[in-house]
Amino acid sequence: MKKSRINFRLDNLHLIISILTIELSCAIRDEAENGHVYAIDGQPSVTLECTAFKSRATDVQWLLYEKPIDKELQYLKNGKQVIKYTTPESIGRTYELIIKDVERRDEGTYICQLNGDILACGITLTVGFLHNSPSVECQLFQTPRIALNSQTPDEITQDLNLTCSADIGSNIVVNITILKSAEGQSVPLISVDKTQSNAIDDVKHSFQVNVSGLDGGRFWCVVLHHMLPEPVNCSTSMLVKPQAEIKEVKGSEFKCTSTTTPYPSDVSFRWRVCLTSENRSNSSIDSCEMLNNTSSSLTLMDKMNTDLMLKCEIENAVGVGQAYLNVTSEQPEDDDEVADLIWVKWVIGCLVVLLIIGIIVAIVVKKSEIKISLQEIGKKRDESTTNKTTTDVSQMPLYAIPNKNNNKGATNESSLNTRYEMHAPEPVYHVLEK
CATH class of the missing domain: 2.60.40 (Immunoglobulin-like)
Structure with missing residues (x-):
């Protein structure tokens, strides 16, 4: 009976020790993450904490590399001796270790030992650096x-x-x-x-x-x-939604572009065809139908027999830009009207050709007349020059000059002809009287 009581008491003692062990734990402050503390080389200080829950430890020891730290360790700073490790007076059940002027050699796992062998708690200190x-x-x-x-x-x-x-x-x-x-x-x-x-x-x-x-x-x-x-x-860059604009390229081809540079730049296109009322305003859209076209260009293949409004939408992650364009329908023409129009065009064409021919003939005739007039003026000018430099002998008076060779025995007539020869006097340059 006594033996069982002793065993019961021992079991209770182990239970009490186990409960006390569970109620003691370690805690860290500041940059703590799963029992890990990060500090920077040159950091003024870093603090490690150890807390006992529901029980106050009577003896607290800090170990580094399984050896007690030297609480009397000092170093020289600005000409003064400074203690490396300090353990402030505990507040309640919390115990602290302050490491001053953190260095790379301060890295390691620090053990918080409470009440001797009751609990050993490890806190890892990693010392990093900044770029x-x-x-x-x-x-x-x-x-x-x-x-x-x-x-x-x-x-x-x-x-x-x-x-x-x-x-x-x-x-x-x-x-x-x-x-x-x-x-x-x-x-x-x-x-x-x-x-x-x-x-x-x-x-x-x-x-x-x-x-x-x-x-x-x-x-x-x-x-x-x-x-x-x-x-x-x-x-990030400034977020910009597209601002749509529709332009008619030629005929029934249209292109939708953004007047701004959208960001993000990934955009998608949608086209819609809307029936409009007579005033063709944006507010008069009766119904719209989405087209199977997701590109920036659109071609309307069939001729339209009614007025339409094209609607283009450009979308990026920020929003949707919309643009509208009124498109006038192409009305079919009557056959008689088409024939009359062709006849009128043909007549006008003929008249134009005749007019061109008449103009060409008039130009040729005019050139011929001008050429003849120039020839006549030149001829008159030549004749006038000749009259001033040459005397017409036929218009001069004749004088009879006796022939020095007087042949006797000739007839009177012949002698007369031989005795007198018709000679013109030497020309004298003076004004002739007509």
Whole structure:
């Protein structure tokens, strides 16, 4: 009977010790993550905490590499001796270890030992460093989506993935906050803590954002760390929805373009044909039918026998731009009217040809008359020059000059002819009297 009582008491003692062991635990402060503390080389201090629940420890020891730390360890700073480790007086059941001027050699697993062997709690300290030029990048990625069959553009929404890629340092914990900026206001969307484990791989965080209706807005990635002199941030390009415009290329060919540069640049096109009333205004659309065309160009193959209004929609993730264009119908012409029009055109053509021929003949005749007149004027000019330089002998008076060779025995007539020869006097240049 006594033996059973002793066993019962021993069992109760083990139970009490087990319960006491469960009620003691370790806790950490500041940048704690699953028993891991991150600090930066050169950080002024880092604090480790150990807490006992429902029981107060009477003896607290801190160990590094399974050896008690030297609470008297000192170092020189600005010409003064400074104690490396301090253990402030406990507040309640919380016990602290403060490590000053953190260095890379302070890395390791620190053991919080409460009441001797009752509990051994380990906290790992990792000392990282910051880059001299920390950076962050923002990228928007389109989410695949099909919405071309939607009949109401206002109901179309598109989601994008915003990815923040930060390169801050190595073995550090940073806070990444995503903001939405629109109409002069910035609204935080999400804030998370991320660990950059090395200096090569960036720390990234992706978040799905809805950009519908945020024309002119932006998204920001802001990275925070208590050792950074100021936050590191970046923003996306300004969100721009398309502004549609329809242009008639030629005949029945039309093209829809955006007068702005949309962002995101991935756009889709939709065409609609609307029946309109007589005033052909945008507000007088009776009914619209979507065409099986998703390109920026449209060709109407059949001749239209009624007035239509073309409607083009350009959509990107931000919104939908719409444009309208009135198209006048081509009315068929009567056969008699067509024949009369052809006859009139033929007559006009003939008259034009005759008129051209008459003009050509008149020009040729006129040239001939001018040529004859010029020839006559030249002839008269030549005759006038000749009269001034040459005397006509036939118009001069004749004089009888006796013949020196007087042949005797000739007849009177012949002698007369031989005795007198008709000679013209030497020309004298003077004005002749007619």
